Amino acid sequence: MFSEAANVTERRQQPPALAISTVIFALRPSASSGRPVLWLPLVRRIREPFQGHWALPGGPLTQAESLQDAAARNLQETTAVVPKYLEQLYAFGGLHRSPGQRVVSIAYWALVEPTEAALAAESANVKWFRADKLEQLAFDHNEIVNYALWRLRNKMTYGTIAYHLLGEKFTLAQVREVYEAVLDRTLDPANFRRQLTADRQIEATGEYLQGGKHRPPRLYRYTGVARDNFGNFDDDEAVVPGTGPPSS
Structure with missing residues (x-):
């Protein structure tokens, strides 16, 4: 001892x-x-x-x-x-x-x-x-x-970080599900679709997701340059609002 x-x-x-x-x-x-x-x-x-x-x-x-x-x-x-x-x-x-x-x-x-x-x-x-x-x-x-x-x-x-949780091709519903999963709240499908297509960060691929029982949804891809350019962001000064920074 x-x-x-x-x-x-x-x-x-x-x-x-x-x-x-x-x-x-x-x-x-x-x-x-x-x-x-x-x-x-x-x-x-x-x-x-x-x-x-x-x-x-x-x-x-x-x-x-x-x-x-x-x-x-x-x-x-x-x-x-x-x-x-x-x-x-x-x-x-x-x-x-x-x-x-x-x-x-x-x-x-x-x-x-x-x-x-x-x-x-x-x-x-x-x-x-x-x-x-x-x-x-x-x-x-x-x-x-x-x-x-x-x-x-x-x-x-405020960013496009959600696309790093998706594959190269995705449906609009899949993008919304990413936001709902991370933010832990339900989003209005119509409003989300309108905002998503208005920011010109994605484009239709001309393909459709197959295998469902209903009309196959259109597939999209992310077109922003940020997707492959995310690197080492050293935001060491960030704090959690209302809680202060982690213990250090």
Whole structure:
């Protein structure tokens, strides 16, 4: 007991370690309604601290890689996901967020299309969970997920980020379902269609979605240049209105 306590004290006296954690959002159908809802993959910790608890994919930063490269590498190693959209979220550095040595975690968040999410590795220690029904995670990872959700919902109201959760071709109803899933509210189909087609960010492909019982809906694609140009946005100064920034 004494040696363990002494070891913790010794680690506390060391310089803070730097780690990477990443929230990955994807849409998957609800088991009850079949409508898309937000899911994210978690990794079961196999060692202390928090052994056996679920946590965000992540790991240490090596000497020879950038923060974004480290986030991408950790995702590929743990989940086999290679997201096209990867953005820096925030630096989480609470004094007591990790037992033992202090750890500052640079959090990222990623969005993946359905085809990308389908390729994600799953095992006894890597599973997908509904973002709105998470248990208590390791460290402060619930706080990180909540902040990533706020950031996603905020960007949905003024940007074109929703298209990163869709495939290359989609129906207008599928776009609306993305907004409804993320914002967690029902949108008027007619008003949504009118606003969506008025902003000239999408165009009809000339194709139709096949396989339904009714008249097949028209397929569209996103035409904005932003789709393939999203990169590393370091919005470190952002805060959640009414709640203040995450602990640091």
